[in-house]
Amino acid sequence: MQEYMIEGYLKTDRYLVNFNTEDLPSEFFDVVIIGSGIAGVYTALSCPRNTRVLIITKESIEINNSVLAQGGIAVSLDQNDSTDLHFKDTLYAGAGLCDDTAVKALVTEAAENIANLCLYGVNFDRDSHRRLSLTREGAHSINRIIHTGDATGKEVCDTLVSAVSCLDNVVIKEQTFAIDILTEKGECKGVLTTNEEGTELVAYYAPVVVCASGGYGRLYSKTTNPEVATGDGASMAYRAGAELMDLEFVQFHPTVLCHPENQSFLISEAVRGEGAVLRNHKGERFMEQYHPLKELAPRDVVSRAIFQEMQKNNISHVFLDITHKDKEFLENRFPTIYSKCLSYGIDMSKDYIPVAPSQHYSMGGIKTDEWANTNILGFYAVGEAACNGIHGANRLASNSLLEGLVFGRRIGKIVKENLDSIKIREGFKPKIKNDRKYIEKEIDCRSLIKRLQSVMNNNVGIIRTKESLNEAMETVMEISSLVEGVNASNVQMIELKNMLILSAQVIKAALTRKESRGAHYRSDYPDTDDINWLRNIVFRGEPNND
Ligand code: SIN
Numbered sequence: 001m002q003e004y005m006i007e008g009y010l011k012t013d014r015y016l017v018n019f020n021t022e023d024l025p026s027e028f029f030d031v032v033i034i035g036s037g038i039a040g041v042y043t044a045l046s047c048p049r050n051t052r053v054l055i056i057t058k059e060s061i062e063i064n065n066s067v068l069a070q071g072g073i074a075v076s077l078d079q080n081d082s083t084d085l086h087f088k089d090t091l092y093a094g095a096g097l098c099d100d101t102a103v104k105a106l107v108t109e110a111a112e113n114i115a116n117l118c119l120y121g122v123n124f125d126r127d128s129h130r131r132l133s134l135t136r137e138g139a140h141s142i143n144r145i146i147h148t149g150d151a152t153g154k155e156v157c158d159t160l161v162s163a164v165s166c167l168d169n170v171v172i173k174e175q176t177f178a179i180d181i182l183t184e185k186g187e188c189k190g191v192l193t194t195n196e197e198g199t200e201l202v203a204y205y206a207p208v209v210v211c212a213s214g215g216y217g218r219l220y221s222k223t224t225n226p227e228v229a230t231g232d233g234a235s236m237a238y239r240a241g242a243e244l245m246d247l248e249f250v251q252f253h254p255t256v257l258c259h260p261e262n263q264s265f266l267i268s269e270a271v272r273g274e275g276a277v278l279r280n281h282k283g284e285r286f287m288e289q290y291h292p293l294k295e296l297a298p299r300d301v302v303s304r305a306i307f308q309e310m311q312k313n314n315i316s317h318v319f320l321d322i323t324h325k326d327k328e329f330l331e332n333r334f335p336t337i338y339s340k341c342l343s344y345g346i347d348m349s350k351d352y353i354p355v356a357p358s359q360h361y362s363m364g365g366i367k368t369d370e371w372a373n374t375n376i377l378g379f380y381a382v383g384e385a386a387c388n389g390i391h392g393a394n395r396l397a398s399n400s401l402l403e404g405l406v407f408g409r410r411i412g413k414i415v416k417e418n419l420d421s422i423k424i425r426e427g428f429k430p431k432i433k434n435d436r437k438y439i440e441k442e443i444d445c446r447s448l449i450k451r452l453q454s455v456m457n458n459n460v461g462i463i464r465t466k467e468s469l470n471e472a473m474e475t476v477m478e479i480s481s482l483v484e485g486v487n488a489s490n491v492q493m494i495e496l497k498n499m500l501i502l503s504a505q506v507i508k509a510a511l512t513r514k515e516s517r518g519a520h521y522r523s524d525y526p527d528t529d530d531i532n533w534l535r536n537i538v539f540r541g542e543p544n545n546d
Contacts, residue, residue, distance in 0.1 A: 074140065178236065242379065
């Protein structure tokens with residue numbers, strides 16, 4: 001992988017709070033997993049039963065981004081499909097930036113992991129021959145998405161959570177916020193956590209720490225992501241000296257409900273997969289002007305097309321039209337979407353659905369190889385928190401849950417293969433402390449977070465320029481100066497600090513990439529530059545007191 005490495009952009013303390021491991025309450029596990037989405041829970045299930053595994057999650061176990069995934073999971077099962085075709089489609093959507101080795105692992109290990117989900121009891125939709133039903137989404141050249149109605153993420157997560165809850169070797173701690181990973185001599189030793197109020201520090205030590213804490217959608221004011229997606233994992237990894245990669249690639253989903261009362265509800269791409277078309281304010285289809293695949297073009301293309309239609313016509317949204325399908329079909333195939341729309345007075349069998357693009361997925365994250373290893377020994381990343389190169393510059397629809405499965409299982413294999421050395425390290429307690437003096441100050445974190453989200457949305461969104469990015473960076477620096485040296489005494493302050501660190505790197509990466517590629521579009525550099533382009537932009541945090 002060719003890389004363009006830049007030193008971390010915003011200097012930061014190694015740790016966010018004062019502590020001394022000598023005095024901290026602590027527990028020891030073999031594996032500590034941060035995050036309870038599909039990647040975290042499936043990793044826990046994939047670890048050998050004779051390991052002690054801890055899952056920590058900052059909210060309750062069912063609050064995560066995976067639960068909200070509507071569309072499904074991509075897997076080449078059709079007789080005319082193949083892993084090669086899935087590989088090709090993933091690379092095409094990724095706009096030249098995917099890592100071939102990681103994508104190969106993804107597509108070739110897809111089917112065995114889906115079979116495993118079926119063994120756990122995940123109830124995917126099936127046809128009259130009991131075969132898994134396959135639908136289409138953008139940039140897939142064949143029907144390849146397995147699904148459970150329009151609530152696939154929920155079905156998978158519910159099933160896996162109930163499976164993991166029955167395991168004696170797995171402990172789940174909810175309302176447990178991971179502040180920082182603990183490192184000693186460049187090696188990860190565990191995780192420093194606090195409770196909801198930020199008042200009770202506890203250290204969990206383990207030779208294997210897995211970051212599965214999701215993405216950074218909440219850097220944006222308009223997003224489909226839940227409130228927990230504040231990029232904590234990438235920020236804490238950066239503070240510890242981990243590498244972050246491809247942060248400029250932020251995916252905007254083309255069709256998010258645009259109703260005065262709700263602008264974050266996803267209208268799955270599978271609705272277009274079932275034939276829905278996009279119309280502008282005059283009721284005219286417009287996608288043929290933008291891409292030969294029209295409504296099923298790669299997601300970045302459709303989002304940009306909608307955005308341009310909105311700007312050109314000075315309108316706040318366009319419309320999704322699936323009125324050619326009858327009510328019964330829609331109620332059965334899309335029960336969640338149908339009833340949600342109806343609750344706002346929109347009957348999708350008769351009415352067009354108002355939609356606009358909104359932040360949806362973070363392609364960038366903690367850099368890993370195809371076995372989820374980061375550059376810090378003992379520290380792994382998986383799922384949306386990670387960047388292993390499978391999504392490139394634009395994720396192919398329904399490859400994300402699959403990523404959590406394939407690479408979560410790979411971590412399980414690593415743990416199994418290294419069980420002896422993992423067990424040998426049991427009981428080892430590192431000596432780490434942070435005694436920096438912090439200032440006690442009342443800060444209105446909520447309003448600063450809102451200000452940050454709004455500037456990220458307006459200036460670092462679907463279309464960017466040098467000016468818009470520089471302006472956003474100024475705001476980030478200004479807010480950062482307000483909280484510099486202030487004690488992170490509550491979870492909201494920790495989140496704000498995490499969001500600032502990450503926003504600075506996203507903006508710096510977007511400024512550095514002077515071309516347009518996939519989800520990163522610069523109107524001052526509108527072309528893709530395949531000659532002088534930088535491949536992966538990587539930031540390495542610089543721990544100052546490790
Ligand atoms: C969708 O259902 O449109 C979202 C699926 C995905 O993000 O891959």
